[in-house]
Amino acid sequence: MSTMLIKNGRVLDPSENLDGELDLYIVDGVISDIGKGLEANADETIDATGKLVVPGLIDIHVHLREPGGEAKETIKTGSRSAAAGGFTTVCCMPNTNPVLDSATGVNYVRAVAARDSLINVHPIAAVTKGQLGKEITEFGDLRFHGAVAFSDDGMPVYDAEIMRLALEYTAMLNMPIMNHSEIPELVGEGVAHHGRVAMKLGLRGVPRAAETASVARDIELAAETGGHVHICHVSTARACELIAEAKQRGIRVTAEVTPHHLLLTDQAIETFSTMARVAPPLRGAEDRDALRQALRNGTLDCIATDHAPHTDIEKNVPFQEAPPGMIGLDFSWALMYHEMVGAGVLTLSELVARMTIEPAKVLNLSGGSLAKGRNADVTIIDLEGTTQITRETIKSKSCNTPFLGKQYSSKIETTIVKGRVVYSNGQCTKLEAISHP
Numbered sequence: 142m143s144t145m146l147i148k149n150g151r152v153l154d155p156s157e158n159l160d161g162e163l164d165l166y167i168v169d170g171v172i173s174d175i176g177k178g179l180e181a182n183a184d185e186t187i188d189a190t191g192k193l194v195v196p197g198l199i200d201i202h203v204h205l206r207e208p209g210g211e212a213k214e215t216i217k218t219g220s221r222s223a224a225a226g227g228f229t230t231v232c233c234m235p236n237t238n239p240v241l242d243s244a245t246g247v248n249y250v251r252a253v254a255a256r257d258s259l260i261n262v263h264p265i266a267a268v269t270k271g272q273l274g275k276e277i278t279e280f281g282d283l284r285f286h287g288a289v290a291f292s293d294d295g296m297p298v299y300d301a302e303i304m305r306l307a308l309e310y311t312a313m314l315n316m317p318i319m320n321h322s323e324i325p326e327l328v329g330e331g332v333a334h335h336g337r338v339a340m341k342l343g344l345r346g347v348p349r350a351a352e353t354a355s356v357a358r359d360i361e362l363a364a365e366t367g368g369h370v371h372i373c374h375v376s377t378a379r380a381c382e383l384i385a386e387a388k389q390r391g392i393r394v395t396a397e398v399t400p401h402h403l404l405l406t407d408q409a410i411e412t413f414s415t416m417a418r419v420a421p422p423l424r425g426a427e428d429r430d431a432l433r434q435a436l437r438n439g440t441l442d443c444i445a446t447d448h449a450p451h452t453d454i455e456k457n458v459p460f461q462e463a464p465p466g467m468i469g470l471d472f473s474w475a476l477m478y479h480e481m482v483g484a485g486v487l488t489l490s491e492l493v494a495r496m497t498i499e500p501a502k503v504l505n506l507s508g509g510s511l512a513k514g515r516n517a518d519v520t521i522i523d524l525e526g527t528t529q530i531t532r533e534t535i536k537s538k539s540c541n542t543p544f545l546g547k548q549y550s551s552k553i554e555t556t557i558v559k560g561r562v563v564y565s566n567g568q569c570t571k572l573e574a575i576s577h578p
């Protein structure tokens with residue numbers, strides 16, 4: 142039996158309505174007791190005085206690039222980046238090479254994660270074979286082998302009848318389709334928000350309707366089938382209105398928003414910085430403000446980073462040629478705490494909920510809570526600390542982020558997965574110490 146006591150921290154768990162100075166007692170990787178001044182002998186005691194103790198953070202939308210993109214990231218380096226960022230669970234997108242569209246692919250990711258990962262990694266499987274949009278995958282079989290959702294992310298599910306069928310089948314499995322909701326013809330060769338900045342820079346624009354028309358379609362298909370559609374990385378005010386209305390009608394739609402769409406506008410590309418090229422593009426201030434409102438009122442269920450590593454070589458090209466995406470796992474907590482709680486957009490408790498229990502609910506994951514009997518996935522945060530974003534501090538294999546060189550308040554102190562410290566004070570625990578206790 143192994144035991145751990147986390148003492149005197151401010152335990153904040155929105156799923157259990159907990160906020161107070163409490164101790165957490167962990168036995169064999171499971172939360173066994175939680176209370177004031179617990180008297181317990183433990184193998185390991187962590188003094189969390191003055192620190193915030195929350196359920197391990199969860200990110201349901203990351204790209205770990207393995208197999209096929211190991212120059213950008215691997216499951217090993219992605220898991221280190223996540224652990225350093227306070228994440229104990231991530232769900233990885235299937236747009237790898239080969240695409241995760243079979244039991245073999247899903248099993249491969251799970252096997253590599255079991256060997257190489259410091260944290261929980263759940264694979265998301267493709268909606269269509271090869272993500273080619275023609276033929277749906279074997280949803281039941283993929284679920285059996287550990288897929289937690291289905292997505293063709295990177296691309297939308299183009300064909301409306303394929304989307305309808307996919308929602309009909311996944312409704313029976315009670316699993317979501319996570320759609321990168323964009324109309325390809327409206328995206329065209331666009332690389333930036335269709336607005337004044339793109340016009341000034343001579344860049345092709347992506348109109349808001351590329352997203353909103355597709356979100357409207359997905360909502361109608363979810364209504365028709367009873368399926369659950371999850372809208373990835375919402376970028377427009379109008380999409381928020383459509384989602385809010387659909388939720389009111391009882392349609393099974395959930396949605397996520399990225400830290401970069403909450404923080405940045407298309408002004409970030411004015412220097413042609415390829416670091417700020419993302420899909421969907423950074424939009425105007427009205428959209429950004431509406432996303433903040435929608436996150437606050439629950440229209441947008443959760444924050445997801447869309448962690449998308451690319452090498453320096455790939456990003457060091459003209460704007461139009463750069464692959465879209467930026468990393469986020471290492472420092473998203475600090476960005477969100479500094480900018481969302483700091484600006485009064487979210488309370489601390491709301492922020493924790495949108496990075497723990499809310500994403501867990503979207504995908505029916507067991508984490509996001511410190512309730513007794515749950516796996517002891519715990520993150521300890523120093524709200525008085527600071528997070529520096531530098532090439533030296535980033536644990537991801539890639540450093541593609543426009544936030545490089547910046548500094549934000551609060552700091553992830555310790556990350557604990559199933560009762561084992563996987564990250565503490567700037568250092569990831571050696572894998573051998575995790576897999577062979």
Ligand SMILES: [Zn+2]
Pocket residue numbers: 294295296321373374420421
């Ligand atoms: Zn996407």
